[in-house]
Amino acid sequence: MLSRADFIFTIGYDGPAAVVDSQAKRRYGSLSTRELAEKGLFRAAYCSAVWSKDPGEMETLVELYNKAAGTSLGVSSALDRLFGVFPVEVKRALVI
Numbered sequence: 001m002l003s004r005a006d007f008i009f010t011i012g013y014d015g016p017a018a019v020v021d022s023q024a025k026r027r028y029g030s031l032s033t034r035e036l037a038e039k040g041l042f043r044a045a046y047c048s049a050v051w052s053k054d055p056g057e058m059e060t061l062v063e064l065y066n067k068a069a070g071t072s073l074g075v076s077s078a079l080d081r082l083f084g085v086f087p088v089e090v091k092r093a094l095v096i
Contacts, residue, residue: 005029017092037064
């Protein structure tokens with residue numbers, strides 16, 4: 001299973017391995033879901049909320065996204081499609 005930081009900054013897949021953005025991981029990997037969203041990194045914040053499985057983090061993300069985008073999405077919206085994030089069982093990461 002991937003680490004939290006690897007999951008958050010996965011930019012694609014190469015066969016059975018996740019391809020991870022090393023610069024983004026190094027720079028933002030220790031930030032919380034809220035901190036990522038406040039920096040405008042909504043995709044990474046969404047990944048963080050998905051990883052944590054904490055409904056409170058997802059609510060915080062949706063609230064901050066709606067405020068920034070001027071939308072009125074709900075937690076039950078199709079955010080996975082919006083951000084292009086779907087949890088996948090991957091055991092290896094290629095950090096580039």
